[in-house]
Amino acid sequence: MNLDSILLAMLKEPTTGYQLKSAFDQNPSHFWPAELSQIYRTLKRLEESGFLKVSTESSDRGPQRRVYRLTATGRKHLHEELAKEPVVISRQRLPYIAQLFFLHELDDLQATREFIQCIREQCITQLATYKKITQQAKAEYGGSLDDATDEAFHKFLTLDVGIRTSKARLKWCDETIEQIDRRLTKGKRKAGAKKRSSK
């Protein structure tokens, strides 16, 4: 899965680049952020590949809009991409884990504690966002998942995995902070003992 396929998938209705960006920010941005400039460039390339076709329309307000439509070739390409096996999930770059891994270099457990605290806050914000979207989605399909469309069901699944991993991470943060605190008091005791023995 790449931005190309995501844009093709979002083009069920003829849309402009600007509108796509707004739609992006509503939902796919949680698992795939993208800048407007990148969207425009990608749309252009997709058009050159024959996956999209454009028509220029003048709107009542603002400048002319370039409306993109999915072609049959584009739809076929999308379906091929969707039918692929999922990418190897372990080949992800996790900058915050990398930073934590090397943070011992600072030789400052208090700094590590603040680092985890910061991640903890992000988890809470993220959880709140996921839950808000879940509520909105529930309102759309009535509340009972069994009656939801396949589209709503798939959307629910992505939210669910997000909520679960955020919760797991949050719990990790809490227990890690406790462990750091134990380490910090233990360190102080040792330092105290050292002081007493050296005088």
Next chain:
Amino acid sequence: MNLDSILLAMLKEPTTGYQLKSAFDQNPSHFWPAELSQIYRTLKRLEESGFLKVSTESSDRGPQRRVYRLTATGRKHLHEELAKEPVVISRQRLPYIAQLFFLHELDDLQATREFIQCIREQCITQLATYKKITQQAKAEYGGSLDDATDEAFHKFLTLDVGIRTSKARLKWCDETIEQIDRRLTKGKRKAGAKKRSSK
């Protein structure tokens, strides 16, 4: 955190690009994969920035080796990077989530089931890897976390968050497959009812 900082952090001992790649594959590759070609390019740039200095040494076996050493400027730069706040974790690209989100387009729940199954297998493999490394690490620091060095402690933390998120994801896979199966049998019942009513 980027590859630059990771390489600086890994250069506690003077090392060659090739050795760095081996070390990479042992550990940081779980949260930051990198190819040799990229490592060489980055080392070159870091040297040009004055963060590293090189000395060419002839080895007893194989061609000459270029041994990189961290400079004082490099160490300072690394510490600045480490002291930064963690990056926004929600701005991650999760291709498999994106694919799942749009998978309803195929209109084939069975395909979604296989997709989740595939992710499930990856989770299991990943969990096994994490646990193996945890065992190795434990052997190094004796078994009791309280007595572990700060370095071992930080390493443990990164493994722990990996294990927890993998477990959460695995549980999600299992419960999702159950839900899909319920949906599939329900769909069949409906199709059957339709058939009966139409004849």
Next chain:
DNA sequence: TGCAGCATGTAATTTGTTACATGATTCT
């Protein structure tokens, strides 16, 4: 008058992937 929102892009740079190219030593 100035700001927010609609609407379109280009340019430069950085980062990551894949393929190619070379050559020595050691083990089987």
Next chain:
DNA sequence: AGAATCATGTAACAAATTACATGCTGCA
């Protein structure tokens, strides 16, 4: 003799980030 390991890179391409550049409409 050939494969594996050590050891170095270049080149081409793809993807993503950041900054810049433009201009209209409607509202306060």
